[in-house]
Amino acid sequence: MLPFQHTPSVRWKEGCARTAKLPTHHRRQFLFSAFLLLFLIKSGSAESSEDLFNGSFLEELRLYVHPDDWSQLRIRYLQNNWYLADLYWRGMTAANVGVRSRGSGSRSSLKPGLTVRFNKYVNQQFLGLNELVLDNSLQDPSFLRERLSMLLFRRMGIAAPREAYARLYVNDEYAGLYSMVEAVDSQFLKRNLGENNGTLHEYRWMEPQFYFESHGDDWERYAKARFEIRTSQQDDFGLETIGQMVRVTNEVLDEEFVERVSGFLDLKQFLKQVAVENYLADADGLLGLWGMNNFYLYRFANTTRFQFIPWDKDVTLGNPGQSIWFNTDTNVLTRRVLSHRELQESYLDSLQQTAREAEGWVEEELERAYLQIQTAVYEDSRKPADNEQFERAVAEVRNFVRLRGAYVLDAIERARNQ
Amino acid sequence: MRQLSIRTFSDVVSSEYRPRQSRATNCVCLFLACFSYFPRICQAQNAPQTQQIANKEGGIRWVMKQYPSLRFGDVLRVDFRARFQADAGSFSPDATPGEPSFTLHRARFGIQGTFLKRFEYEVERDFLDTDHPWRDVALNYRAHRRFEIQGGRFKVPFGLDQLTRITDFDYVFRSRVSETVAPGRDTGLMAHGRFFKRGLTYQVGAFAHDGDNAGTGQRTLAARFTGTPLHLFPAPHRLKGLRIGFAVVHSELPEGLNGLRGRTLSRDTFFNRVFVNGTRLRLGAELDWSSGPFSVKGELLQASDTRHGQGVRAQDLPNLVSRGWYLSGTWVVTGEKKARGLEPRRAFLRDGGWGAVELALRCEELRLGSSSHPGPAFVHPRAANLLGNSQQIWTFGLNWYLNRHTKIQANAVRESLEDILRSPVPGQKLFWGQFARLQLAF
Numbered sequence: 023m024l025p026f027q028h029t030p031s032v033r034w035k036e037g038c039a040r041t042a043k044l045p046t047h048h049r050r051q052f053l054f055s056a057f058l059l060l061f062l063i064k065s066g067s068a069e070s071s072e073d074l075f076n077g078s079f080l081e082e083l084r085l086y087v088h089p090d091d092w093s094q095l096r097i098r099y100l101q102n103n104w105y106l107a108d109l110y111w112r113g114m115t116a117a118n119v120g121v122r123s124r125g126s127g128s129r130s131s132l133k134p135g136l137t138v139r140f141n142k143y144v145n146q147q148f149l150g151l152n153e154l155v156l157d158n159s160l161q162d163p164s165f166l167r168e169r170l171s172m173l174l175f176r177r178m179g180i181a182a183p184r185e186a187y188a189r190l191y192v193n194d195e196y197a198g199l200y201s202m203v204e205a206v207d208s209q210f211l212k213r214n215l216g217e218n219n220g221t222l223h224e225y226r227w228m229e230p231q232f233y234f235e236s237h238g239d240d241w242e243r244y245a246k247a248r249f250e251i252r253t254s255q256q257d258d259f260g261l262e263t264i265g266q267m268v269r270v271t272n273e274v275l276d277e278e279f280v281e282r283v284s285g286f287l288d289l290k291q292f293l294k295q296v297a298v299e300n301y302l303a304d305a306d307g308l309l310g311l312w313g314m315n316n317f318y319l320y321r322f323a324n325t326t327r328f329q330f331i332p333w334d335k336d337v338t339l340g341n342p343g344q345s346i347w348f349n350t351d352t353n354v355l356t357r358r359v360l361s362h363r364e365l366q367e368s369y370l371d372s373l374q375q376t377a378r379e380a381e382g383w384v385e386e387e388l389e390r391a392y393l394q395i396q397t398a399v400y401e402d403s404r405k406p407a408d409n410e411q412f413e414r415a416v417a418e419v420r421n422f423v424r425l426r427g428a429y430v431l432d433a434i435e436r437a438r439n440q
Numbered sequence: 441m442r443q444l445s446i447r448t449f450s451d452v453v454s455s456e457y458r459p460r461q462s463r464a465t466n467c468v469c470l471f472l473a474c475f476s477y478f479p480r481i482c483q484a485q486n487a488p489q490t491q492q493i494a495n496k497e498g499g500i501r502w503v504m505k506q507y508p509s510l511r512f513g514d515v516l517r518v519d520f521r522a523r524f525q526a527d528a529g530s531f532s533p534d535a536t537p538g539e540p541s542f543t544l545h546r547a548r549f550g551i552q553g554t555f556l557k558r559f560e561y562e563v564e565r566d567f568l569d570t571d572h573p574w575r576d577v578a579l580n581y582r583a584h585r586r587f588e589i590q591g592g593r594f595k596v597p598f599g600l601d602q603l604t605r606i607t608d609f610d611y612v613f614r615s616r617v618s619e620t621v622a623p624g625r626d627t628g629l630m631a632h633g634r635f636f637k638r639g640l641t642y643q644v645g646a647f648a649h650d651g652d653n654a655g656t657g658q659r660t661l662a663a664r665f666t667g668t669p670l671h672l673f674p675a676p677h678r679l680k681g682l683r684i685g686f687a688v689v690h691s692e693l694p695e696g697l698n699g700l701r702g703r704t705l706s707r708d709t710f711f712n713r714v715f716v717n718g719t720r721l722r723l724g725a726e727l728d729w730s731s732g733p734f735s736v737k738g739e740l741l742q743a744s745d746t747r748h749g750q751g752v753r754a755q756d757l758p759n760l761v762s763r764g765w766y767l768s769g770t771w772v773v774t775g776e777k778k779a780r781g782l783e784p785r786r787a788f789l790r791d792g793g794w795g796a797v798e799l800a801l802r803c804e805e806l807r808l809g810s811s812s813h814p815g816p817a818f819v820h821p822r823a824a825n826l827l828g829n830s831q832q833i834w835t836f837g838l839n840w841y842l843n844r845h846t847k848i849q850a851n852a853v854r855e856s857l858e859d860i861l862r863s864p865v866p867g868q869k870l871f872w873g874q875f876a877r878l879q880l881a882f
Binding site: 086087088118143193 | 695715750751752753754815816818819820822823
């Protein structure tokens with residue numbers, strides 16, 4: 023010890039003595055500052071899922087998987103095999119989590135999309151989340167479509183997953199830019215719908231394409247694989263009720279339609295979702311080119327009421343001139359709903375509101391996101407497109423955002439004048 | 441083959457307990473025929489009667505004593521051996537309902553003998569085991585009783601239970617710890633010998649792999665020592681035959697999903713293989729005592745598999761430890777001596793006898809898990825803290841030795857598992873099994 027150095031305890035005592043000698047108001051200021059500092063330190067370290075999906079920063083995630091497991095995951099990327107992993111974010115660790123390859127059309131060996139399940143092996147949550155999806159943006163070379171779409175859904179008051187960008191490092195090697203997507207699970211339901219004790223179904227696309235047409239008595243066989251139950255309890259009542267909803271939608275007389283179908287769906291809420299999807303020119307959603315796709319369906323507890331929840335919006339923001347009535351006639355539900363004047367008006371209102379909300383705001387979000395990710399995308403050697411294609415895709419999205427609002431508003435006016 | 445007959449050329453059951461219904465039906469007839477006629481043939485031609493094929497002085501002789509034997513003077517001796525076992529049994533509750541309850545389980549034929557006095561050999565094949573049809577294929581050279589060399593395929597010297605011939609076994613099943621931890625057969629070279637009239641024996645060998653039971657390890661070194669230490673001290677005469685032994689086996693363990701796994705009697709897995717890398721070290725201690733109609737056997741076995749670089753960050757993980765024990769006691773109710781194989785005083789349906797009847801009881805436990813417990817325990821082959829699982833088994837046995845060659849065994853088994861989620865019937869902790877075996881061996 024140096025001759026003039028005090029031991030910590032001596033310094034602490036001297037500090038206390040000096041504080042005690044301060045005038046009262048100085049002492050109060052000192053104590054207030056100390057508490058404020060403590061509060062800031064505490065609040066700074068207590069991250070939440072809001073921080074994870076804040077989106078103001080490009081986040082950094084570090085995933086540690088045994089090298090053999092990582093190569094197995096990449097070799098068997100078409101299988102849903104789980105592997106053990108540790109996840110690090112802002113100095114916080116989620117140890118012993120499960121990770122697997124995910125996606126349908128976006129599965130990749132080079133840059134696998136990933137599902138991280140925090141409670142796969144150990145009963146735990148991370149930032150209050152059970153699961154986190156790491157989207158590889160394989161079908162969206164701009165990396166922008168999914169994020170901007172979900173932002174718009176939420177801005178329009180529709181329950182949709184939160185998203186943020188992250189550089190993903192696997193075993194300390196840069197694995198590329200990913201979108202962190204909030205999983206639609208019990209935590210999501212509680213936060214967005216205020217309950218989670220109903221039944222959640224994930225729609226699985228398969229042949230033949232589904233346009234909400236009735237399959238009569240064959241419904242159960244038809245629906246079981248499509249409407250996969252994602253809540254823990256196996257609920258045949260949920261499937262049965264979906265069958266009833268489809269049957270009523272197809273079979274009920276026009277006069278009774280609104281009343282009967284309203285028993286299953288909040289039709290105005292549903293039309294708002296359709297409006298946002300159509301504003302986004304979604305080619306693979308409720309009214310997609312290949313039938314219905316990319317949604318969850320939640321049945322509220324002890325009721326027959328359902329709500330659609332959007333998912334996977336990476337085939338949006340494409341054609342700025344896509345009709346606002348795109349595929350509304352092909353799908354039985356939208357055809358019958360929109361055949362009612364009042365509901366059609368509600369749809370146009372929602373579309374108009376979407377266009378107004380999007381105006382300027384989406385462009386700002388686009389530029390902010392672009393600046394945030396540009397370097398990370400350039401450094402991402404595993405992305406599906408090269409840098410030039412990335413820039414071209416961003417330019418396409420920019421073009422869509424610039425033109426879409428005017429086109430939609432014009433189409434609404436024309437529709438109202440007819 | 442005196443030395444070999446006690447341990448080194450002994451038998452093992454490592455084959456799957458699986459149905460062979462199609463063969464079974466055909467073989468049952470053969471089995472029953474053998475069961476009915478063979479003992480009579482052997483007993484009718486009891487020693488010292490021999491049937492000479494050639495002249496007595498060094499020619500070829502066909503001898504029918506305990507088993508058929510062909511002798512070419514003093515140059516070569518060929519003993520013909522056969523073993524059949526037919527099993528019936530069921531579990532309650534049954535995890536695999538619909539499987540046939542009666543199967544011809546083993547049909548082994550082999551030859552063994554000596555040539556040029558100092559060489560001993562054995563070749564045996566199981567015609568029902570497709571995984572490991574060749575059982576013992578070995579050659580032994582006896583330089584001296586204190587030093588012999590054995591090469592070929594035979595049992596790695598580890599585990600009293602595992603080294604006991606299945607036909608000499610007191611129960612239908614071996615102990616689970618023996619099946620799990622002991623290596624079983626492999627190809628190798630072994631030096632062995634005995635001192636002080638078997639007061640001290642040793643077996644030291646090197647093997648290509650670590651046995652059929654584990655089937656995952658590589659080069660293996662094994663050593664086993666047994667002795668009767670109470671011979672050296674003043675102790676009651678009955679206790680002087682107490683034999684204790686220690687064994688150690690060291691194997692290289694390739695990286696992969698190669699850890700030992702725990703299986704129930706019904707061959708369902710209650711502890712899956714985990715990722716390991718490095719070495720496998722087995723340690724064993726055993727005791728064996730018999731006096732008159734009573735016998736006691738027990739073992740404590742452990743295998744420790746290292747898991748170098750198997751964590752998610754390629755860090756070392758705590759070892760996988762598989763540890764277990766059993767204690768078994770038998771009582772020959774009809775009073776025959778248990779030591780050196782039980783032979784009824786008066787065979788069934790001959791001399792007005794009923795054969796010999798023996799009661800047996802065994803309790804055992806096997807546990808697999810981590811050697812230390814960092815963090816939460818869970819089920820995953822890369823978990824630092826492996827969620828352990830264990831099984832406890834009580835076996836109640838009744839053995840009826842009809843004659844020297846034929847035995848009928850009946851076992852009642854109570855098996856319980858610690859983790860009911862990894863039970864053959866999820867949620868079910870306790871299982872009962874009842875088994876019967878009909879055995880013919882010569």
